[in-house]
Amino acid sequence: MNSAQYDVIIVGGSYAGLQAALTLGRSQRQVLVIESGMPCNRFTPHSHNFLTHDGKEPHIIAAEGREQLKNYSNVKFLKDTVLQALQFDENFEITTIFENRITARKLLFATGISDIMPDIKGFEECWGKSVIHCPYCHGYEVKGQITGVFGNAENGFEYVKTVSHWAGKVTLFTNGPSLLNTEQAQKLAANNIAVIETPVTEVTHAQGQISGVVLSDGITADLSVLYAHTAFKQHCDIPQTLGCEMADTGHIKTNGYGKTNVNGLYVAGDCCDPLRSVSSAVRGGMAAAAFLNKELINEDF
Structure with a gap:
């Protein structure tokens, strides 16, 4: 026994x-x-x-x-x-x-x-609230809003393509030089999705609700939601x-x-x-x- x-x-x-x-x-x-x-x-x-x-x-x-x-x-x-x-x-x-x-x-x-948070000020405070990972979990609640996607290369392309189904204006933040191939870059451009390569240094927010991201050149991009796979x-x-x-x-x-x-x-x-x-x-x-x-x-x- x-x-x-x-x-x-x-x-x-x-x-x-x-x-x-x-x-x-x-x-x-x-x-x-x-x-x-x-x-x-x-x-x-x-x-x-x-x-x-x-x-x-x-x-x-x-x-x-x-x-x-x-x-x-x-x-x-x-x-x-x-x-x-x-x-x-x-x-x-x-x-x-x-x-x-x-x-x-x-x-x-x-x-x-x-989750391992990137070294970006304000990112962790917004995680799970307005910096989110899954459109199937949260996309309906932020549909049509000004949206950012944090990603690069093949994964970033597929991520922003998926998120665009729910989003309003969409921007892909590659957080450094873009690793998209020519076909992917052309496809995003054809769908009015901007690609910003300048690194993100801060997520601005009020009590976890994002208002934008600050880039390393000092420019702020306004956002209502940011998707990210950490x-x-x-x-x-x-x-x-x-x-x-x-x-x-x-x-x-x-x-x-x-x-x-x-x-x-x-x-x-x-x-x-x-x-x-x-x-x-x-x-x-x-x-x-x-x-x-x-x-x-x-x-x-």
């Missing part, structure tokens, strides 16, 4: 982790959710494009999820931070910052990513230390349903999914939990 305290430990108690806990709780698994209280979208005042929750504050959605999970006595919560995870025999053992040592048959990391790192590096393969994008590789190359270790949410939305995180949590539960069934049958 397996001596693990839990069937599954879920590291991360935001949307992917909560949905995974719900799926596993309903699958009659003994589950522990360890959460540190630092969700990726904590800077965003409202969540959009999630059916039945459109426009809600993100922390309200998470609170409703935790409340519903109280109906499942086999799902427990622990406010803590995981420091280490070891794999031995058929189990995992995790150690936390408060010196808890807990074992489980499987681990599911839903720990998200940490660099990021994994919020938790424990999956990597356990041997998880990483994609070139910086995400954890999976089979498409949360299973990693490390036996018994699953992931869900922003740590492995570039779509980066609440609805996508919920889908990932459900899929990973279902595949994980099937693995447990196969082992026990």
Whole structure:
């Protein structure tokens, strides 16, 4: 008989982790959710494009999820931070910052990513409010406004092309010499999208609401919204230390349903999914939990 305290430990108690806990709780698994209280979208005042929750504050959605999970006595919560995870025999053992040592048959990391802000004054203060990353999450609320896109090369071209569907006047800020090819530059010009290569030194704003960007030559470009894809790192590096393969994008590789190359270790949410939305995180949590539960069934049958 397996001596693990839990069937599954879920590291991360935001949307992917909560949905995974719900799926596993309903699958009659003994589950522990360890959460540190630092969700990726904590800077965003409202969540959009999630059916039945459109426009809600993100922390309200998470609170409703935790409340519903109280109906499942086999799902427990622990406010803590995981420091280490070891794999031995058929189990995992995790150690936390408060010196808890807990074992489980499987681990599911839903720990998200940490954005790395560019060294531009005012950028971080506007992040998630008026400096945003996703038109599907926020584009409707800023449709038709004076819009900037922070990007370059192929990714910048595709980004500004997509954003232009929602935006009014659009400008691409390459933050240095343009790496667009001739065809891309001509295409933007044909669609009245200006390209500014002068580096951005400041985002001007009032309480996180952008009013423009200041360029290194002193000129200010007026804006109502700025789209930007920031660099990021994994919020938790424990999956990597356990041997998880990483994609070139910086995400954890999976089979498409949360299973990693490390036996018994699953992931869900922003740590492995570039779509980066609440609805996508919920889908990932459900899929990973279902595949994980099937693995447990196969082992026990």
